[in-house]
Amino acid sequence: MSAFVEQFMVDVKAKNAAEPEFHQAVEEVATSLEIVLDKHPEYRMHKVLERIVEPERVIMFRVPWQNDQGEVEVNRGFRIEMNSAIGPYKGGLRFHPSVNLGILKFLAFEQVFKNSLTTLPMGGGKGGSDFDPKGKSDNEVMRFCQSFMTELSRHIGPNTDVPAGDIGVGGREIGFLFGMYKKVRNEFTGVLTGKGLDWGGSLIRPEATGYGAVYFAANMLKTRNETLEGKTCLVSGSGNVAQFTCEKLLDLGAKPVTLSDSGGYIYDEAGIDREKLAFVMDLKNVRRGRIKEYAEKYSTATYKETDPNADHNPLWDHKAECAFPSATENEINAKDARNLLNNGCYVVSEGANMPTVPEGVDLFVDKKILYGPGKAANAGGVATSGLEMTQNSMRLSWTREEVDNRLAMIMESIHDACVGASERFGTPGNYVNGANIAGFLKVADAMIDQGVV
């Protein structure tokens, strides 16, 4: 680490104690940006880096609700409004027991650069709660969402802050949240994205993050005159992003062989085909079951339970050319990264946010594999949320083809922006620097234009 980054991180850590994920995200960006600050002293003069790591606003609130037994439960709600230099705050809501201030700040920080990369006018935000929807009845989830929105509704709006889904927040939760917003504010507006198709949602929004991560991989492969056809792919997670990553991989002739949840993972050497994927979608989205059932249904698959004491994740230790981490942060540790490389993996396209630890990122960059970091590779989700906002404003709905074509175009332009910025600043092929720099420049220039606010 350079002396500049080291000193910068001392201050960040002192001000944001006990937020390791936030420190990790900031350190990666600061490391990439040093070459930019050296070339452009105006960013140092205007203290852009110091300002960009400070959220514009943090909202933290009590979320009391009643479970099916009539008992009172209390969760904590958050919204981080990180940066609005280029548009209203935009970013998902996460409901998961691990949610805390530091995790949401890291996600909001990443979102600022990601949203800038999409070419659409969206600032960065993120929110959520330590509520765990797993094992809760639909009525309990509804009561929680209603209580959460009673407070959040004071802070958001179609021109202020437009949340969407993330881990634990899918179509069901967005429906309950939207209903409560509409009731308390007495307005029908595009205040959330990921809405149902009959009430303002966009075609392809549910598919967009997974599809986008696959398009990003295809764009990276194109630089080597290769395609995804016939490639074996490791996919983690089995939620929204993982499911539609598999679907697009099948469309493009690749072979996904793994899926996981927090209980364990399945490996299906024969490949997860369309029929098996339909089973997973029903299992996860309707029956809300565990991935273990896949191996009970299909004899070609094996299931391995998660070992909390293991020093690596065996999912990443299979022969494959491509990896699509699509579950959660830091799910690929240094040993996993080495296992991937030793097994011949040379394409990593991150559907999840920050799924690879810094040492793993360094290994991928040093080995010069095609490594697409999350803030670029998974930007298709928020880009399509941006398209949903546009359709809401125009009171129009585009066709599936139209949205999918725009998504593919946006992913190509994000890819090209990363390649262009990495070359311009002397690190060709380094998509990490490319994404951080291209995302930063637009926001930084807007911040300077708008004065010290």
Ligand code: NDP
């Ligand atoms: P879902 O809730 O639909 O699915 C998450 C999946 O990851 C589940 O299979 C879940 O298993 C698994 N998982 C979650 N946390 C852990 C954990 N701590 N350990 C092991 N497995 C875990 O979420 P999404 O698919 O929407 O999100 C997945 C990732 O993609 C996240 O990093 C998210 O931030 C990122 N992302 C999502 C976008 C979107 O549009 N939805 C946009 C951009 C990024 P289990 O059910 O057992 O918890």
